[in-house]
Amino acid sequence: MADTSIDYSQIQLKENIPLSEEELNRIAIQKRDFFKDTPGILLAAIIVIALIASFVLKDEFTNFKFYHYITGISILLVFYSFCYCIIWGIYKYSTKNWEKDIKDGKNKLTSIITYRHKTENDEYIITFAGRHKHEKIKLPVEKAYYDRYPKGTKVIVTYLKYSKVVLTLNENP
Known part of the structure; x- marks a missing residue:
């Protein structure tokens, strides 16, 4: 061609x-709604991962000691924190861009x-x-x-x- x-x-x-008032309001709504449901969705995903891991390891639970459970819960909390920090970083980056757009x-x-x-x-x-x-x-x-x-x-x-x-x-x- x-x-x-x-x-x-x-x-x-x-x-x-x-920017017009309508466009400023649209940016404000995006800021507010971006991070609103994230913790709940992330927690639900972590619970699903924990349930899948429990199903896979169901035969091994008889050999588990208390520290195995503490280690598993700690790993899930670290994974939740890691994912939350990544999403928070994306939110901060987007917020910085929105502020530059409002200014410029x-x-x-x-x-x-x-x-x-x-x-x-x-x-x-x-x-x-x-x-x-x-x-x-x-x-x-x-x-x-x-x-x-x-x-x-x-x-x-x-x-x-x-x-x-x-x-x-x-x-x-």
Whole structure:
């Protein structure tokens, strides 16, 4: 397939556009809901793992001493703490990005879609042409946007720079 010719003089990027009240509320809701159910879900997963381990070791329980039980519970607590710390780190990273997005605002890019691909985890990525020949902006989008806009379409995309969230994506007339 032939590459789409790109007129880089037509590509415009407006940066640091202040966020609207609705967009600020959406970020606040994401912050609040991100970590809300995590401890309970993680605890349920640990309990399921413990039950599976108990089922596998059911014939060995007659030889267990009290310190085997204490060791098993300690291992489960360490595993829970490890997983919780990883999720907490992801939350802190996301929070830092949200704070930078609130401070710097959103970007509005008038560009052309140069590449589209779907990942193994059903994430839809669209690559937009940047202001220069080797500049590319890759953003994850919703499936509806991915299906609606083929490669070579001229679009206007509004997105948050640090958290890589597409707010709007419209065809440029």
